[in-house]
Amino acid sequence: MGQKIERDLQRFRKIVRGKVKSDLRKYISRGEMIGKKGNDLVSIPLPSIEIPQFRYGSKNSGGVGVGEGQPGQPLSNPEGEGEPKAGDQPGGHILEVELTLEELAEILGEELALPRIEPRGKANVVSEKDKYTSIRRVGPESLRHFKRTYKNALKRQISSGTYVPDDPRVVPVREDKQYRSWKVTPQPESVACIIYMMDVSGSMTDEQKEIVRIESFWIDTWIKRHYKGIERAYIVHDAVAREVDEHTFYHTRESGGTKISSAYELANKIIDSRYPPNDWNVYAFHFSDGDNWGDDVPKCLEILSKQLLPKVNLFGYGQVESPYGSGEFFDHIAELAAAEEKIVVSKVPDRDAILGSIKEFLSTGR
Amino acid sequence: MNTFYHTNLPPHLRILKDEIEGYAREYGLDFYETIFEVVDADDLNEIAAYGGFPTRYPHWSFGMSYEELKKGYDYGLSKIYEMVINNDPCYAYLMRCNHTVDQKLVMAHVYGHCDFFKNNAYFSHTNRKMMDEIANHGARIRGYAERFGEDEVEAFLDRCMSVDDLIDIHSVAIRRRGEHSRYDFNEQSGEEDPHANRFKSKDYMEDYINPPERMRQDEETARHKRDSKPDRGFPEEPEKDVLLFMIEHAPLKPWQRDILSIIRDEAYYFYPQAQTKILNEGWASFWHSTIMTQKALEPAELIDYADHHSGTMATSGKRLNPYKVGIELLRDVEERWNRGQFGPEYDDCDDLDTRRAWNKKLGIGREKIFEVRRVHNDITFIDTFLTPEFCVRHKLFSFNYQNQQGQFVIESREFQMVKQRLLFSLTNFGKPFIYVLNGNHRNRGELLLKHGHNGIDLKLNHARDTLVHLQKMWSRPVHLETMIDDKPTLLSFDGTDHTAQTIGESDENRRNTPAKTR
Numbered sequence: 023m024g025q026k027i028e029r030d031l032q033r034f035r036k037i038v039r040g041k042v043k044s045d046l047r048k049y050i051s052r053g054e055m056i057g058k059k060g061n062d063l064v065s066i067p068l069p070s071i072e073i074p075q076f077r078y079g080s081k082n083s084g085g086v087g088v089g090e091g092q093p094g095q096p097l098s099n100p101e102g103e104g105e106p107k108a109g110d111q112p113g114g115h116i117l118e119v120e121l122t123l124e125e126l127a128e129i130l131g132e133e134l135a136l137p138r139i140e141p142r143g144k145a146n147v148v149s150e151k152d153k154y155t156s157i158r159r160v161g162p163e164s165l166r167h168f169k170r171t172y173k174n175a176l177k178r179q180i181s182s183g184t185y186v187p188d189d190p191r192v193v194p195v196r197e198d199k200q201y202r203s204w205k206v207t208p209q210p211e212s213v214a215c216i217i218y219m220m221d222v223s224g225s226m227t228d229e230q231k232e233i234v235r236i237e238s239f240w241i242d243t244w245i246k247r248h249y250k251g252i253e254r255a256y257i258v259h260d261a262v263a264r265e266v267d268e269h270t271f272y273h274t275r276e277s278g279g280t281k282i283s284s285a286y287e288l289a290n291k292i293i294d295s296r297y298p299p300n301d302w303n304v305y306a307f308h309f310s311d312g313d314n315w316g317d318d319v320p321k322c323l324e325i326l327s328k329q330l331l332p333k334v335n336l337f338g339y340g341q342v343e344s345p346y347g348s349g350e351f352f353d354h355i356a357e358l359a360a361a362e363e364k365i366v367v368s369k370v371p372d373r374d375a376i377l378g379s380i381k382e383f384l385s386t387g388r
Numbered sequence: 389m390n391t392f393y394h395t396n397l398p399p400h401l402r403i404l405k406d407e408i409e410g411y412a413r414e415y416g417l418d419f420y421e422t423i424f425e426v427v428d429a430d431d432l433n434e435i436a437a438y439g440g441f442p443t444r445y446p447h448w449s450f451g452m453s454y455e456e457l458k459k460g461y462d463y464g465l466s467k468i469y470e471m472v473i474n475n476d477p478c479y480a481y482l483m484r485c486n487h488t489v490d491q492k493l494v495m496a497h498v499y500g501h502c503d504f505f506k507n508n509a510y511f512s513h514t515n516r517k518m519m520d521e522i523a524n525h526g527a528r529i530r531g532y533a534e535r536f537g538e539d540e541v542e543a544f545l546d547r548c549m550s551v552d553d554l555i556d557i558h559s560v561a562i563r564r565r566g567e568h569s570r571y572d573f574n575e576q577s578g579e580e581d582p583h584a585n586r587f588k589s590k591d592y593m594e595d596y597i598n599p600p601e602r603m604r605q606d607e608e609t610a611r612h613k614r615d616s617k618p619d620r621g622f623p624e625e626p627e628k629d630v631l632l633f634m635i636e637h638a639p640l641k642p643w644q645r646d647i648l649s650i651i652r653d654e655a656y657y658f659y660p661q662a663q664t665k666i667l668n669e670g671w672a673s674f675w676h677s678t679i680m681t682q683k684a685l686e687p688a689e690l691i692d693y694a695d696h697h698s699g700t701m702a703t704s705g706k707r708l709n710p711y712k713v714g715i716e717l718l719r720d721v722e723e724r725w726n727r728g729q730f731g732p733e734y735d736d737c738d739d740l741d742t743r744r745a746w747n748k749k750l751g752i753g754r755e756k757i758f759e760v761r762r763v764h765n766d767i768t769f770i771d772t773f774l775t776p777e778f779c780v781r782h783k784l785f786s787f788n789y790q791n792q793q794g795q796f797v798i799e800s801r802e803f804q805m806v807k808q809r810l811l812f813s814l815t816n817f818g819k820p821f822i823y824v825l826n827g828n829h830r831n832r833g834e835l836l837l838k839h840g841h842n843g844i845d846l847k848l849n850h851a852r853d854t855l856v857h858l859q860k861m862w863s864r865p866v867h868l869e870t871m872i873d874d875k876p877t878l879l880s881f882d883g884t885d886h887t888a889q890t891i892g893e894s895d896e897n898r899r900n901t902p903a904k905t906r
């Protein structure tokens with residue numbers, strides 16, 4: 023790819039990222055980016071990036087097409103169908119743009135001002151020197167590499183003939199600028215595992231599961247960004263807990279009662295058997311409507327503080343609102359959270375609250 | 389990006405070029421020297437993103453086009469077959485990975501375009517040194533970006549590109565600064581026919597070529613100008629070249645004025661291509677098909693050729709393919725003029741069998757289509773040569789938008805209907821007419837534009853966003869008279885707020901007594 027188009031392309035991508043960022047709340051609450059995930063790419067509908075011009079609307083409009091069909095028969099693909107396209111120049115509608123999950127994570131991080139996660143574990147030793155050898159073409163001004171930027175600008179001005187020896191001013195433009203990068207995926211050896219737990223007892227509605235799904239997607243995207251490898255485990259529970267795959271996790275409904283401790287116990291077992299904390303950065307998130315059998319609460323808190331907390335980087339409890347549940351588990355775990363910095367609790371009453379909730383979970387930098 | 393032009397044609401392509409060029413000349417095609425560049429698919433996407441000019445000024449929208457083209461190519465949805473630049477010499481691009489038969493076909497097609505560029509009347513005023521000119525534009529704009537800041541220049545380019553279609557396509561050629569003195573208040577107007585300049589057209593064409601609204605305005609202002617000298621408006625006549633008006637009257641910095649002139653220059657350079665899309669592609673396809681099938685094709689290449697040719701001619705869904713319509717209509721004209729199927733005697737004949745069998749063996753078809761390529765654009769081509777028989781044979785239909793159902797529906801297969809829809813979609817490139825009515829609206833230096841409404845409302849969100857760009861250029865509030873749901877409406881943007889007011893009185897009164905609009 024030529025350098026010239028590369029620059030225009032980068033500029034376009036930057037505008038795209040800016041748009042996504044400014045509409046992030048909307049995108050998140052509608053869950054628009056999920057479900058379109060293919061490999062590491064996310065497609066986002068972005069209709070407003072066109073340069074506006076005076077145009078006809080659809081009302082009363084028409085055109086000419088070719089083919090079979092009786093008058094009155096609808097055209098299969100209405101948008102612009104059959105219209106002779108005027109103009110030779112390419113361009114026009116972009117309805118979908120693609121972002122990598124990495125880009126998406128960066129947008130999320132910037133918008134929510136999230137601290138970068140500092141993984142723990144023995145594989146974390148990376149020398150200071152390594153950290154800043156990487157040079158990028160974009161970055162914050164504070165990390166601008168002055169010498170390189172200046173050299174680039176000089177080179178460019180000499181070759182384009184705008185360098186005047188008598189007036190040796192060198193003015194860097196965007197393409198010259200280079201930045202020290204913090205981007206070096208920190209601690210390339212670190213791996214993480216995320217354990218998702220969800221109450222699937224009768225009181226959880228589909229909408230609440232959708233909220234969980236959206237929130238998990240973003241949490242996942244952010245955490246994944248910081249690790250070389252990531253694994254996931256999914257636990258559903260009512261009065262008993264079982265490990266399931268991702269699809270089952272979001273599509274199960276049980277009718278039994280609720281015993282949260284069953285999920286915590288299973289999580290603990292999974293960690294012990296598969297993800298020893300010496301080798302893994304372990305994350306656990308539990309979503310529920312806060313309904314639990316009364317006498318189960320002490321047991322939950324016991325397992326949590328004695329067993330799980332020592333082994334995890336972060337334990338997140340997200341409570342969705344339920345028309346049926348009492349929601350009182352929140353108060354119990356919030357009390358514990360006040361004393362334990364590894365626990366973060368958050369309420370997610372509706373889709374609009376997802377963004378704030380993500381911020382609560384991920385602001386710890388753990 | 390000069391590197392693109394230093395590639396030498398590899399020997400086997402040079403031989404092909406000489407061969408195809410020879411055939412083209414034998415057939416009477418007449419073109420500037422044509423230089424073929426061999427590039428990779430990715431380069432071609434890049435060049436296409438810049439509208440054919442790799443040295444074009446920098447702007448993110450080219451990056452966007454590139455990404456679209458690249459995606460289309462990567463996913464196998466679309467592939468650019470040919471790219472020819474109207475320039476002397478002509479430049480054309482060949483994709484490196486193409487098979488020999490494809491290269492031949494593209495070359496033959498290219499010579500068709502080159503002939504068209506050189507000989508079609510609508511191209512006669514285009515700059516034939518546009519390659520250099522555009523490189524020069526690019527250098528100037530890059531220079532401004534260095535001096536005044538990239539973000540600032542980019543933001544200004546966004547504004548310019550938002551209005552780059554507001555030029556006067558009825559003017560013969562771009563009006564240069566200094567060439568005209570429309571706003572020279574000392575100008576002595578000579579004998580002027582109050583009948584506005586009118587493109588010759590038949591009655592039912594009138595609406596499309598000369599929108600009645602505009603004709604009326606033109607005549608009225610011409611009369612007004614003659615009768616009441618002291619009371620001149622500003623501009624005196626509705627100005628269709630909104631870009632020129634902005635260049636001359638908007639409070640722009642010199643570099644901004646220069647950028648806007650660059651955008652306008654390029655718009656005038658590109659518009660004949662949009663104006664002749666059907667005819668130009670039809671002509672090029674006619675010649676690639678003629679040269680290939682009659683001269684250049686080796687028997688073994690037949691399948692590949694048929695494949696490629698039908699690929700270009702394919703219609704996606706029910707969309708009208710300009711290549712297909714163009715080539716078929718040209719073939720039809722050639723045949724009709726060979727057989728003498730034209731003129732009063734033929735037109736008056738009502739007997740279908742007689743008409744079908746009509747053959748006076750005139751043999752002037754080839755001559756006729758050479759004339760067609762010289763004097764016509766898409767509108768006049770369709771208007772003059774589209775026949776009911778052609779519409780039936782090629783299954784053309786008109787469609788319209790059903791406001792209630794929110795979808796497009798087949799409307800009719802009736803000839804006049806199809807023809808009208810087709811002409812409408814070509815009129816002003818299917819874009820609304822916008823002109824400047826007043827640059828000193830309400831005596832407060834506000835800008836008043838008018839949308840020459842012809843039955844279809846504007847897309848409102850786009851119109852508002854475009855007004856924002858115009859307002860930033862004009863600095864003072866801007867207004868647009870239009871119709872929304874049959875009500876005359878004034879859309880305004882004052883730099884902060886948008887308003888839409890229904891205009892109480894008729895346009896007629898309004899324009900004669902501007903003071904009342906307060």
Ligand SMILES: [Zn+2]
Nearest residue numbers: 470497669672
């Ligand atoms: Zn072509």
